[in-house]
Amino acid sequence: MNTIPTDINTLVVKIGTALLSGDQPFDGKVLEAIVKDLARLKRERTMNVLIVSSGAIGCGMNALGLTERPRALPLKQAAAAVGQATLMHYYETLFRTYGQGLKTAQVLLTASDLDDRRTYLNVRNTVETLFDLGDVIPIVNENDSTATDELGFSDNDTLAAKMAAKIDADLLVILSDVDGLYDKNPGRDPSARLIRRVERITDEIETLAGGTEAQTSVGGMKTKLDAVKIACAAGVVSVIANGRRPGIVSDILGRDAVATVFGVSDEALSHRKRWIAFGRATAGAVYVDDGARDALLHHGRSLLAAGITRVDGSFGMGAAVAIRDAAGREIARGLANYASDEIDRIRGLKSHEIQDVLGSKDFDEVIHRNNLVVL
Numbered sequence: 021m022n023t024i025p026t027d028i029n030t031l032v033v034k035i036g037t038a039l040l041s042g043d044q045p046f047d048g049k050v051l052e053a054i055v056k057d058l059a060r061l062k063r064e065r066t067m068n069v070l071i072v073s074s075g076a077i078g079c080g081m082n083a084l085g086l087t088e089r090p091r092a093l094p095l096k097q098a099a100a101a102v103g104q105a106t107l108m109h110y111y112e113t114l115f116r117t118y119g120q121g122l123k124t125a126q127v128l129l130t131a132s133d134l135d136d137r138r139t140y141l142n143v144r145n146t147v148e149t150l151f152d153l154g155d156v157i158p159i160v161n162e163n164d165s166t167a168t169d170e171l172g173f174s175d176n177d178t179l180a181a182k183m184a185a186k187i188d189a190d191l192l193v194i195l196s197d198v199d200g201l202y203d204k205n206p207g208r209d210p211s212a213r214l215i216r217r218v219e220r221i222t223d224e225i226e227t228l229a230g231g232t233e234a235q236t237s238v239g240g241m242k243t244k245l246d247a248v249k250i251a252c253a254a255g256v257v258s259v260i261a262n263g264r265r266p267g268i269v270s271d272i273l274g275r276d277a278v279a280t281v282f283g284v285s286d287e288a289l290s291h292r293k294r295w296i297a298f299g300r301a302t303a304g305a306v307y308v309d310d311g312a313r314d315a316l317l318h319h320g321r322s323l324l325a326a327g328i329t330r331v332d333g334s335f336g337m338g339a340a341v342a343i344r345d346a347a348g349r350e351i352a353r354g355l356a357n358y359a360s361d362e363i364d365r366i367r368g369l370k371s372h373e374i375q376d377v378l379g380s381k382d383f384d385e386v387i388h389r390n391n392l393v394v395l
């Protein structure tokens with residue numbers, strides 16, 4: 021059974037909006053307790069600590085006197101722009117106070133920063149350099165003031181998991197306002213039991229996380245489970261825990277926490293395949309029949325045109341695309357050897373028929389196995 025590593029060199033902690041919101045849009049009391057715990061661990065264990073933090077919009081709301089979270093994207097971005105400086109001031113002051121001079125560094129990202137292979141690697145190099153300085157805590161957040169598509173990453177759980185995968189973290193801790201994953205909805209059923217260990221995220225486990233967006237319910241776990249799948253595929257043990265519990269991160273490292281621990285995949289993805297699977301936004305999707313699904317999932321094959329039944333989206337050669345089965349479930353991702361209009365013309369055909377339709381054939385495969393990641 022996978023469990024908390026005994027020797028942790030790099031720790032990633034995600035601090036969510038629910039923890040930083042109290043009677044007002046931003047309440048620093050819980051943040052102070054978490055920082056105090058992390059500062060002590062940093063001093064005692066000399067580990068690398070990276071924080072993925074929400075809270076910029078909440079800080080901006082306080083400063084601007086807003087009582088309701090903005091819905092319009094421009095106002096969200098304006099609130100984030102105002103709040104980012106305040107949020108970092110909180111972290112800088114708290115770490116200097118409790119960390120005996122520990123410094124903080126702000127790292128702002130957008131989803132596009134991870135799409136390009138060069139910038140993807142540059143983010144990793146920047147964080148590793150900050151770690152090498154020895155007394156710096158990187159604070160990562162999405163650049164909400166410029167990100168588009170409803171602030172880009174969709175949630176900081178995903179951002180935290182991608183960062184953990186990127187920097188080869190030993191442990192990802194996602195702090196929420198609930199203790200972890202339950203077997204039933206704890207808000208509705210008093211007999212709900214906390215699941216302390218999850219070896220693999222199966223369909224049954226994902227079913228427990230469905231149904232509602234409420235953070236305090238089982239359904240609030242869905243985005244967190246999606247994030248955990250990313251981390252576990254990269255070989256990073258993950259934990260979902262309640263950030264309101266005093267000393268929760270210390271308890272997790274001491275293997276004495278009320279939380280849910282998720283085990284890692286048997287074989288971690290290479291950094292290149294992590295970038296293919298999680299570092300790029302998909303530009304479209306191809307749907308495959310049951311035969312192609314079986315070939316991809318169980319026989320390590322490339323994706324051929326013969327198994328493709330449908331194409332969604334408009335994309336060029338080299339784009340990252342989702343591969344979905346007949347039920348619409350995403351089973352893999354990969355880099356396409358052909359543009360979307362070409363794939364639509366050759367779908368269902370044998371490889372030797374491609375040249376007759378397109379006039380040329382540069383590849384036998386629509387997505388080669390080397391550029392494909394099974395999810």
